Amino acid sequence: MKLSEFIALTEDQKRSTVLSKGVVLAKRSFNEQVIFLFQLSEYYVEIFCCGTSKEVLEYRAFGDTRELALYLDEIPIHDLINNT
Known part of the structure; x- marks a missing residue:
């Protein structure tokens, strides 16, 4: 699925696509929100969630x-370098 096709999906279709085809890469917090980063074939998707x-x-x-x-x-590169 191309990025432009993903953008055109409904919210339910986006959720289903990310959860079935995406790979979780990272999580961060910002302004009382939790943001999950997923990778799909050739693009990335952030899911912004209410922290509460x-x-x-x-x-x-x-x-x-x-x-x-x-x-x-968020990636502890220092730890990775020291462990090699």
């Missing part, structure tokens, strides 16, 4: 890897 109710607030899909920078700080 766990309700899905938004799906945000993108293909530009520069937008992954927010998640790179």
Whole structure:
């Protein structure tokens, strides 16, 4: 499925697609929200959830890897380097 096709899906179809075909890569918190990052074939999807109710607030899909920078700080690279 192309990025443009994913964007055109309904909310229920997006949820089903991400949960069945996506791979969870990371999780972060921002402004009382929990944001999950999934990778689908050639693009990424962020799922924004309410931190208290766990309700899905938004799906945000993108293909530009520069937008992954927010998640790179969460990877403990120092630990990876010291373990090699």
